[in-house]
Amino acid sequence: MQLAAIREARAAKVHEARSLLAGDKLSPEQQAAFDKLKGEITSLEADEARAQFLEDAERRSAGPLDKARNELHGAVSLVEAIACQVEGRAAAGAVAEYSREIEQRTGKKGVFVPLSAFEARAQTTTSAAGIVPEDFRPDLFVGPLRNSLVMRRLGARVLTGLRGDVVIPRQKTSHVAQWIAEGESLTESGMTFDQLTLKPRHVGALTELSRQLIQQASPQIEQLVRDDMSAVLAEAFDLAMINGDGVKEPLGLLNTPGVQTANLATLSWDTVQAMMLKLGVKNVSPTAWLTSPGAAMKLATTLKSSTAGAGYLLENGTLAGLPVAVTNQVPGKGTSPVKGQIVLGDFTEMFVGVWDSVQILVNPYAETAYKRGGVMVRALMTADVAVRRPEAFVVASDVAL
Structure with a gap:
């Protein structure tokens, strides 16, 4: 579940549990329902913590990933891309890594x-x-x-x-605004x-x-x-x-x-x-x-x-x-x-x-x-x-x- 959906479900369970406590004393059935809700709320809180952790991790990693990609692009050597083909060997280093990335993304080889x-x-x-x-x-x-x-x-x-x-x-073209007289219809x-x-x-x-x-x-x-x-x-x-x-x-x-x-x-x-x-x-x-x-x-x-x-x-x-x-x-x-x-x-x-x-x-x-x-x-x-x-x-x- 997404973080927002987890929080919404947790809020609904808390509201339901609070409504059970509105009376003076819980009946055995109400106590059992409350205990069940308590367990579900605890489980949802754990789910929320995990989802929040992943969301924070993704946010933290966005910058470094972009930086790493830019560093890879900057390390690619055009002369190496040419020389490896002249010498009949496989590409090495940044050229090989970038070419693999393109192959995985597009299916093209080269x-x-x-x-x-x-x-x-x-x-x-x-x-x-x-x-x-x-x-x-x-x-x-x-x-x-x-x-x-x-x-x-x-x-x-x-x-x-x-x-x-x-x-x-x-x-x-866009909508056209019109001035009209009393009782006159607007033109669509x-x-x-x-x-x-x-x-x-x-x-x-x-x-x-x-x-x-x-x-x-x-x-x-x-x-x-x-x-x-x-x-x-x-x-x-x-x-x-x-x-x-x-x-x-x-x-x-x-x-x-x-x-x-x-x-x-x-x-x-x-x-x-x-x-x-x-x-x-x-x-x-x-x-x-x-x-x-x-x-x-x-x-x-x-x-x-x-x-x-x-x-x-x-x-x-x-x-x-x-x-x-x-x-x-x-x-x-x-x-x-x-x-x-x-x-x-x-x-x-x-x-x-x-x-x-x-x-x-x-x-x-x-x-x-x-x-x-x-x-x-x-x-x-x-x-x-x-x-x-x-x-x-x-x-x-x-x-x-």
Whole structure:
């Protein structure tokens, strides 16, 4: 029995026993009933003590368990997950423990690393010779330039640890209040609902590592391998969040039905304010702008007005008081000429679902890598994106560049 049910039963027995003592003297039958109730109350008190002990123990253990799980995730080595497959041996340590946990939870077999510990694309010893010798300077490592990753920074909500499809109920319309005259009837109204669904979609990176790099590099190679492959996957996912086609990729913001549109063919303070008004009439408070470098340059070189001393539309990284995120991930629109695109919206209305284990698979026999003494490494992560309220965004796709 649950603790609350035990206490309720005990209280009922106490009340029953007290009612027997209401008279001046107990009859033999009442005495027998009282003795029986006394034994039942004593038994329930023992049950209550045991249930309370277990409840307290569960409460005390919740913190340490989470801490232990976080410590396990932090101890997982991506390089070990790769090296054990290159060397044809079983995974060891934290990698083995985490992979067993995933197998028990999902039934999938393989070598896994948690998303929090994951990040990888690699270098061969030819292109990364500076990280094999003893005089290793990770602080001077120059990584590849990446398109700016902006969507999570703009406030998209991230749901982690998902299993299977995720269905989120969404209210479309609400009740309507009405003023009526004396004797007039109210018109019936009601709420309508639909649903938002996040489905597992897969994004992967395939890259090459040299055997010498895996076997001889200093421990700092772990962070370099993580950082680079992480950037590859994150960049692909960020692009899908913005412009995904909804077929293999998640359906991106720019392709989501119901997103509002605006006209910025003539850039001016008035057209910018008109774009903001579209969200205002929908009771949406925008959090940021999103655009490409070309469109950002046009904003930064367009005056608010012809009045002497007037500022530019984009100044100090803000437009109309809101931050502007700039990335090459925002594509141009059309051809001959290509037009720039600008997005305004409440980016907390975007949901990112992450099924949070990344599977690492090593193929030491891939033909091209094998000839060079390298191995191919494949990393797969599973995630999806959905826009909860499309009307919380407005897009202008006609900015002259």
